[in-house]
């Protein structure tokens with residue numbers, strides 16, 4: 001069975017994302033979910049406009065050894081991949097011809113948890129920082145746009161895969177959702193970019 005790719009464009013015709021709705025089989029979603037609950041989730045304090053806030057979600061950074069990631073002023077050392085995540089990463093890289101080696105996992109406990117507008121362009125992601133997002137649990141809507149240009153929304157359902165070209169801005173607004181969502185956001189990090 002071939003997987004149907006859906007391309008999302010903005011109103012000026014620029015590609016915002018590619019989407020595959022049922023990418024991860026339900027059995028694997030059910031296996032992953034309880035395993036991900038065991039991750040050492042954190043809700044770090046960030047300095048923003050002179051005030052300290054906890055990020056409005058939980059996160060956990062995982063990756064190959066040496067793939068430290070500086071994200072919003074925090075230097076994150078990767079948690080190791082377990083067997084399941086290693087296999088999932090292989091499957092994803094085979095599927096798209098990618099070379100992802102790190103994952104920022106996000107846990108949105110309910111509709112109050114969210115993520116503001118940003119693009120992922122940290123220097124350790126190299127010159128073409130594209131991104132792949134595997135979604136689990138509650139469906140949530142992601143908004144996408146180029147730096148200049150109108151935004152479009154897409155609903156990320158459980159088991160879906162979304163690929164974002166380098167430089168696309170995105171945000172996940174609050175919703176009325178009661179259930180939790182976990183996103184696995186795959187990145188290619190240059191090993192040993194940050195030396196200790």
Ligand SMILES: O=C(O)CCC(=O)C(=O)O
Nearest residue numbers: 104106120133172183185
């Ligand atoms: O949860 C999502 O789908 C988006 C997460 C995201 O943008 C990120 O981790 O950089």
Ligand SMILES: [Fe+2]
Nearest residue numbers: 118119120170
């Ligand atoms: Fe992002």
